[in-house]
Amino acid sequence: MTGVSCRGVTARYNGATVLSGVDLAVRPGEWLVVVGPNGAGKTTLLRALAGVIPAGGDIVLGDQKLNQMRRREVAARVAVVPQTPVVPDGVTVFDYVMLGRTPYIPYWGMEGPADRQRVTTVLERLDLLSFAGRTVSSLSGGERQRAVLARALAQDASILLLDEPTTALDLGHQQQVLELVDGLRREAGLVVISTLHDLTFAAQFGDRVLLLVAGEVIAEGRPGQVLRAEVVSEHFGATVEVIERPDGPVVLPVRTRG
Amino acid sequence: MSAATLPLGPPRPRLGPVVVSVGVLMVAAFGSLVLGPAGVDPWRAIVEVLDHIPLVSLDSGLSSQEAAIVWQIRVPRLVLAGLVGATLAGSGAAYQGVFRNPLADPYLLGVAAGAGLGATIAIVSGLPTSTIPPLAFTGAVVAVVAAFGLASLGGSRRSGATLILSGVAVAAFFTAMQTYLQQQHADTIRQVFSWILGRLGTTGWGDVRTLVPYAVVSWLVLFAYRRHLDVMAVGEEEASTLGIDPVRVRLMVVAGATLGAAAAVAVSGLIAFVGIIVPHIVRLATGPSHRVLLPVSLTGGAAFLMTADLVARTVQSGGELPIGVVTAFVGAPFFAFILATRREVSA
Ligand SMILES: Nc1ncnc2c1ncn2[C@@H]1O[C@H](COP(=O)(O)OP(=O)(O)OP(=O)(O)O)[C@@H](O)[C@H]1O
């Protein structure tokens, strides 16, 4: 089983530092939710963990250093659901999800029956079978987001990086998708690192929450420790009330005027 | 419902477009073979071609002069048209795929400007015409290598957009040099223009023999990368999270496409439009997967250019139109018609 750990991760765009020395460690079967205001560096952190941007510091996947692994090896271990996925023109949902099998298809080869079976299973699991022959661009925002998640699941990676996987989903599908990921990580011991803007969901599904502000880790720990009303109002500039419940804190926005 | 029993197969490779394009290709080849000013009997012309198949021996009954018209003029010319058309269309499809840009064509990174400069140098310095193809080829390859060099000045992992812009800069520079040379040697303008407008050789089998190895290598490279090109449709960053090295795929695809396009341009001049419209028309029928798009672009490009050449040499009695004029003249309205009448792809 593959855990993720990193020490002193830094990243910069055009000379501007966006991540300054992020440390984290996530064990197999554990879900870490990264929260923080817009522009804090959450997406950048996930991109660094996926190895698609150059980053300083040490990132270790299982027993291997990320920067010593080949692209295919990384892709077989780390699957990414991007915040704003590219929607290819004219590609069917089936073919799109099949892209997730890329790390297992021989370099010069084509997918086989096992790959098609795997794609079918994933589509079924995400309620997408009836969309299999439709083009991705013809799907609604939420259906499309499920297709992207399906592609990541078809990748059979032990580390899932989910960047705002529920923004386009209705409440029921948000719960459904988060429960699905929760079930998978428990049954298959996956590492899940996700960003979530909904702090209540962050508290319900994250084993731990990491608060990132301006590229620095401000707080990290169990949801109840991190998501306190004064912390949220300080760093998000929001007025909230935090209600303690047995399944975690509920972060409730409240109006100060009107 | 168990997944194993679902009727859902893989989306089957659709054979329809392949069959149609091969059919059109055969009609175009047949037309090119039997039509021409010399008035050779069509049936005998076909028998004459069959006679050249190994182990087949038939008597076409053609005079030796007519036989020569068929086998030394018409057949090599239609084969050359097919090779050039296929190569330009295949390269165009590959460029469009790897840059995810519908406006990309085989001349995008400077193949046309480089070849134009090479050919102009050969013409204005009064070198023998046999030096035009090698110099045009060299110019095309130098231009694309220069575009790559320029793009990687800021680091080799630069995006496709940087490469396109570098290609634009290189092309502008080479075109300026060519225009300058042309202007300094005004007496050769006709010859330079006739090269630029494109023409299919009249040198018997020589051009075909020159082009075949480059064309075949180019097709094989592009076909080998057909699945990688499909993955590149989600953009470079996502392709790389899926285990593809986009920089390497781009390099190999551009190299393969450039090799073919440069060789085609070297023997036939700058034939416009084939590399951009044929893949688009094919894509409307086949969908975006390069597994079907690439092979059908090859057959479709061959059929298109054979037909255009047939028009070029028959429409005007007593003379030939430049092939590049015909491809644009026929191609542009046809393309406009397709775009205006196609149904918006919805499912
Ligand atoms: N390619 C880029 N070039 C320059 N700056 C960038 C680039 N990508 C992101 N940034 C900047 O880096 C900072 C962090 O961006 P990032 O996308 O990681 O934020 P985020 O925490 O994911 O925000 P959000 O909640 O809005 O998704 C922002 O200030 C952003 O403007």
Ligand SMILES: [Mg+2]
């Ligand atoms: Mg983000």
